[in-house]
Amino acid sequence: SDDLSIIQLKKVVNLNPHFIRAYHLLALLHMKQKENEKAKKFLYKAAKIDVTNTTTLRYLKELEVSEGVLKDPSANPEAEHSSTGAIMPISSYREDKPNIMAFVNLVIGVIIGIAVTAFLIVPTLEKRQATNPDSEYVDYSTSLAKIEEQENTIDTLKNDKTQLEQQIETLQNQIDNATVPEDKAAIYDSLIEALQLYLTELGKPESSRDYLTIADLLAGIDEKQFTSESAGTLIASLRDITYPDAAQSHYDKGHDLYSNGKYEEAIKELEKAIALNPxxxxxxxxxxxxxxxxxxxxxxxxxxxxxxxxxxxxxxxxxxxxxxxxxxx
Known part of the structure; x- marks a missing residue:
C-alpha cells in the first residue's frame, strides 16, 4: 500500500538524509494521496540539499509553487524554515569513508547503503525511466510494494553485522589483553587477515565477491590451537559463509583445466574443492x-x-x- 511505502521510504531517508530521490518518491506518494502540503515538505528538504535540482523544481511547479518560492521565504510561510538552506551555497555531499582498520565501521555504510540502493531504490528508478510521466505514480507504488520483504533482508544483514561486530570485539580484546607466545602470534594474524578480507568483499557487489583467498586462509587455521570459544565460533561462521562459494570456484577451475587436458593441475584444484566441500x-x-x-x-x-x-x-x-x-x- 502507499502508506506502507511511505513508512519504508521514511526509514530510507533516516538511513541516508541526503538521498534526494527518496524525498522525490515521498513527495510523489503524498501528491497521489492529494496531500500536497506534506509533499511540499519533502520537496523543500530536497531543495535544501540541492537548490538547483530540476526534478525538485518541476514537482514544486506541478504543485503550483513557483521557483521563486525557494529564494523568497515571504512568498510561502512553510518555506521560511528551509529558505536559508535553499539560497546558501551548498557544499557537495561526501560520505564518510569507513575506517577499514577498525574492522566493523566498514560494514555500517556498506551493507546498509548497498542493500538499500540495490534492493529498494535502483529498481524503482530504472522502472521510472522506462515509463511515461502519466504512469509515474502507479510505477512508484507498484515498485515499492515489495519493500517490506526487502526491509527484512536489510534487517537480517544488520543482525549478522551486529553479531560479527561482537565476535570481533571479543576476540580483539582477548588478543589485546592476553600474552600470546611468539610462535602463536601468526595464528591470530591469519584470522584477523581473513576477517579484514571478508569485510572488504562485503563492500563489493555480490556477483563480484571473491572468497577464495579468505577460504584458503581459513583452511590453514587449526581452530584447536585457540583456547577462546568466541574465536572458534568466528572461524566457523566465516567458513560457513565463504567455503561454499570458494569450493564452487575451485571446482569450476578444476573442471576447465580437465576439459583442456591439464589433468595434474585439475587434480590440485579439485582437491581444494573437496577440502572445502567434502x-x-x-x-x-x-x-x-x-x-x-x-x-x-x-x-x-x-x-x-x-x-x-x-x-x-x-x-x-x-x-x-x-x-x-x-x-x-
Whole structure:
C-alpha cells in the first residue's frame, strides 16, 4: 500500500538524509494521496540539499509553487524554515569513508547503503525511466510494494553485522589483553587477515565477491590451537559463509583445466574443492577421471569407488562404475 511505502521510504531517508530521490518518491506518494502540503515538505528538504535540482523544481511547479518560492521565504510561510538552506551555497555531499582498520565501521555504510540502493531504490528508478510521466505514480507504488520483504533482508544483514561486530570485539580484546607466545602470534594474524578480507568483499557487489583467498586462509587455521570459544565460533561462521562459494570456484577451475587436458593441475584444484566441500561428488568424480587420463589406475579406482560407495544414487555413479571396470581389467 502507499502508506506502507511511505513508512519504508521514511526509514530510507533516516538511513541516508541526503538521498534526494527518496524525498522525490515521498513527495510523489503524498501528491497521489492529494496531500500536497506534506509533499511540499519533502520537496523543500530536497531543495535544501540541492537548490538547483530540476526534478525538485518541476514537482514544486506541478504543485503550483513557483521557483521563486525557494529564494523568497515571504512568498510561502512553510518555506521560511528551509529558505536559508535553499539560497546558501551548498557544499557537495561526501560520505564518510569507513575506517577499514577498525574492522566493523566498514560494514555500517556498506551493507546498509548497498542493500538499500540495490534492493529498494535502483529498481524503482530504472522502472521510472522506462515509463511515461502519466504512469509515474502507479510505477512508484507498484515498485515499492515489495519493500517490506526487502526491509527484512536489510534487517537480517544488520543482525549478522551486529553479531560479527561482537565476535570481533571479543576476540580483539582477548588478543589485546592476553600474552600470546611468539610462535602463536601468526595464528591470530591469519584470522584477523581473513576477517579484514571478508569485510572488504562485503563492500563489493555480490556477483563480484571473491572468497577464495579468505577460504584458503581459513583452511590453514587449526581452530584447536585457540583456547577462546568466541574465536572458534568466528572461524566457523566465516567458513560457513565463504567455503561454499570458494569450493564452487575451485571446482569450476578444476573442471576447465580437465576439459583442456591439464589433468595434474585439475587434480590440485579439485582437491581444494573437496577440502572445502567434502560432499562434492562431481569434484570427486573428476579427480578420478583425471587420474584415469594420466593412466594412474590405482588412484582412479580409489575415487571411482568413493563415488560408488558414498554416492550410489548420484548421476555420476553409472559412469564411475563403467570407468572402474576399465581400470580394473
Amino acid at each position: 560432499e562434492d561428488v562431481n569434484a570427486i568424480y573428476f579427480i578420478g577421471r583425471s587420474y584415469h587420463r594420466l593412466d594412474d589406475k590405482d588412484n582412479a579406482a580409489l575415487y571411482y569407488n568413493i563415488v560408488l560407495t558414498d554416492y550410489p544414487d548420484s548421476n555420476r555413479a553409472s559412469d564411475a562404475q563403467t570407468f572402474l571396470d576399465q581400470v580394473q581389467d
